[in-house]
Amino acid sequence: MPAALKMPESELIDHAGFDSAVYLRIYLIGLKIFVPIALLSWSILVPVNWKSNGLQLAKLHDVKSSNIDKLSISNVERGSDRFWAHLMLEYAFTFWTCYVLLKEYEKIASMRLAFLQSEERRADEFTVLVRNIQPDSHELVSENVEQFFMVNHPDHYLMNQVVYNANKLVGLVAEKKKMQNWFDYYHLKYTRDKEQRPRVKLGFLGLWGKKVDAMDHFTAEIEKLSDQILEERKRVKKDEKGMMPAAFVSFKTRWGAAVCVQTQQTKNPTAWLTEWAPEAREVYWPNLAIPCVSLTVRRLVMHVAFFFLTFFFIIPIAFVQSLASIEGIKKSAPFLNPLVEKQFIKSVIQGFLPGIFLKLFLLFLPTILMNMSKFEGFVSISSLERRAAFRYYLFYLVNVFLGSIITGSAFEQLNSFLKQSADQIPRTVGVAIPIKATFFITYIMVDGWAGVAGEILRLKAFIIFHLKNLFLVKTEKDREEAMDPGQIDFYVNEPRIQLYFLLGLVYAPVTPVLLPFIIFFFGFAYLIFRHQIINVYNQKFESAAAYWPDVHGRIISALIISQIFLIGLMSTKGKAQSTPFLSSLYRYSPSVFTGFAKTGTNQYSSLTLCRLVLSTCLLEAVIKDSLERAREPNLNLKSNANSGSSQPEPSNRIDAGKANQSLDV
Incomplete structure (x- = not known):
């Protein structure tokens, strides 16, 4: 841990990548924001x-409260001038x-540009990456692409590489890999x-059937599959129907590629769609050949599905949480009444059980x-993660935040949003x-x-490894794959x-007592994840922190x-229209901050040269091209394009999920 903390940020970027470095800065941003806010809140x-007596007056009307409530805005009397402080x-x-x-x-944008x-x-x-290539009955896809760009x-x-449909080839390669693994296992055993x-027995799962020599059997299977793979590869390259309407197009200069990405290629806005090609290791190959119209339909379907998932998931969550309360247990399991009345059990149920469920x-x-x-059809893993993170955050917002705040039974929670008018929701939540x-x-603690x-502890990874080691691992290669820690699940942690x-x-x-718990989380998480990123996780790809505008916007x-709900709360305290300050906060801050977020996002896009942003600084592209030509006047760009812009041959690196392959032709 001390060595991980002492590593300079430049070394961290070289070691773990720019994505990881910016991810850690999110925790630091939390500390920079909330430490001064906590000091102000606790001092004012x-x-x-604490010195107000609103809760004492409320007790006269049998309103229950806790000691924590005395530190919150609930203890301030209705109509008090002390709301000015809040x-x-x-x-x-x-x-x-x-x-x-x-x-x-500004810091991250400059770091990204330097990186x-x-x-x-x-x-x-x-x-x-060119998608939705318009077919030509007289030419192959590769010829059509070359003629169009020439x-x-x-x-x-410079050149193009067409994406091929190689579903059968993928299956053959995966089967060969499986046979090779069995051969290695029996060879090691011998x-x-x-x-x-x-x-080995040739029957189902090796449980019955004719017994044969294991190594001879798997050697013959490997040779047979190798011949089939060779024939299938030749067939794929020659089959016109196997060519997908997508291709990787390489240019002689970065400037040329940038101009192509930022311009519409034809009058038809749905044809010859261009975007920066992700790294080969980041491409999600099965989605490359999805037609543009199909993409629109898929995304519409997923929007509807996510809406129902979000708003109906609140029912089982609220139902289980209601059972995880003292009243819920007494109602559903009366025989447990003597147990739940004990102070320790009661504290655990009230404090931790709802958060655990x-x-x-x-x-x-x-x-x-x-x-x-x-x-939905996103073609890069970073895009997949960003979309999943966005939806996970919305789910947190609706089900964890709003769903936990609105009290009542499961159906009452849903009805509170569906039946109330929009202007009453901030007041209810506030x-x-x-x-x-x-x-x-308690939820932050859990x-x-x-x-x-x-x-x-990485307990989940520990259990999975030992299960794989017990049932699946046969060779050292299997063990290495089982031990691979992977990379940080951004779409899980960031929301x-x-x-x-x-x-x-x-x-x-409202209730500043919450802030120390949040500050401890950010500090503790920063220490642990810095250690894990440096010493445990392996980064699979590099997006140059393309997710940062999403973090900023959220x-x-x-x-x-926070401002809308504070207005809703103030409206119940007799202070909604008392000053022009609260009115201006309500009227102008959403538009101002939306503009601030949009300006920052545009700045981030325009300042940097990257394959995954909306625009590219052409001047930086020209400068980088000029410097490169001065250093290496005889650079072979075609070999460079071949080496990294297409997916490797299936026989060299493949998994069963990659359905579309870009094969060198």
Whole structure:
């Protein structure tokens, strides 16, 4: 751990990649935002709340409260001028958060530009992915692509590589790999005991059938599959129907590729679609050949599916959480009444059980959302992760944040959103926010603290490895694959971080007691993930932190949400229309911060040269091309394009999920 903390950021980028370095900075941003906010809240708001006596007056009307509520805005009397402190500090929190985001945006944008300029030459810098190629009955797809770009980009076009449908070839290669693995296993077994050659049954799962020599059998199978693979590869390259309407087009200069990406190629906006080609290791090959019209339909279907998933998932979550309460247990299991009345058991049920049940319900959700993103047709893994992360965050917002705040039974929670008018929702949620502070404190401890602690143990990976080792591992290669830690699941971790940004910004002016728990999470998570990134995880691809604008935008949205709910809360305290400051906060801040987020995103895109942003700085492309020509005047660009812009041959590197292959022709 000390060595990981001492590693400079430049070395961290060289070691783990720019994606990992920016991911760690998200935790630092949390500390930069919430440490000053916590100091202000505890020095001003906590004394203001504590010295009020609103809850004492409420007790006269049999309203129950806890000691934590005395530190919240709930303890301030209705109509009190002390609400000015909360209002003014909300402005201070907003300006401070925007200042930190602005400085971080400038820092990360400059780091990203320096990273891309300092990188060695990559084939994807010169390569464009072209989709929805219009067919020509008189030419092959590769000939059609070459003719199109020779006419429209004659000075910069270099070559193209068509994407092939190689489903059968993939299956053959996977089968050969399986046979080779069995051969290695029996060969290893024979080298340890040469007195008897191993034998295997040819029946179902090797349980019955004729016994044959294992090594001879698998050697014959491998040779047969090798011949079939060779024939299938030849057939795929010659089959016109196997050519997909997609191709990787390489250019002589980065400038030429940038111009191609930023221009519409034909009058038809759905034909000859161009985008920066991802790295070969980042391409999600099965989605390359999906037609443009099909993409639109798929995304519409997924939008509808996600809507129903989000708003109906709140029913089982709320139902289970209601059972995980004292009242729910007494009602559903009366025989447990003597047990749940004990103080320790009662504290555990009220404090941790709802958070644990909520965590269990969310275990399989990231996998579902990732599969939905794949169905939509995104062609790069980073795009898949960003879409899954966005939806996971929306799910957190609706089901974890709003769903946990609105009290009542499962169907009452759903009805509270469907039956109320839109202008009443902020008021309803605003009133409930202070009441739910205790629940979110325990949720942060269960999900945040325990989750980060579990990252140290890696208990899930430990169990999976031993199960694989027990049932699947036969050779050293199998063991290496089973031990591979993979990379950080960005689409799982980033939405959780954003939930804590949301909780911190919402509760800072309302119940500041929540902030120390959030600060501890950010600090603890930064230490642990820095160690894991340096010493455990293996980065599979590099997107140059293309996800950063999404992170920035979600923090801005959390600011807007916090202000809307504070307005809803103030409206119940007799202060909704008392000052022009609250009115201006309501009227102007959403549009101002939306513009701030959009400006930052555009700045990020225009400042950097990258394959995964909306625009590319042509000047930087020209400079990099000129420097490269000066250093290497005899550079063979065609060999460079061949080496990295297409997927490797299936026989060299493949898995069963890659259905479309780009084969060198």
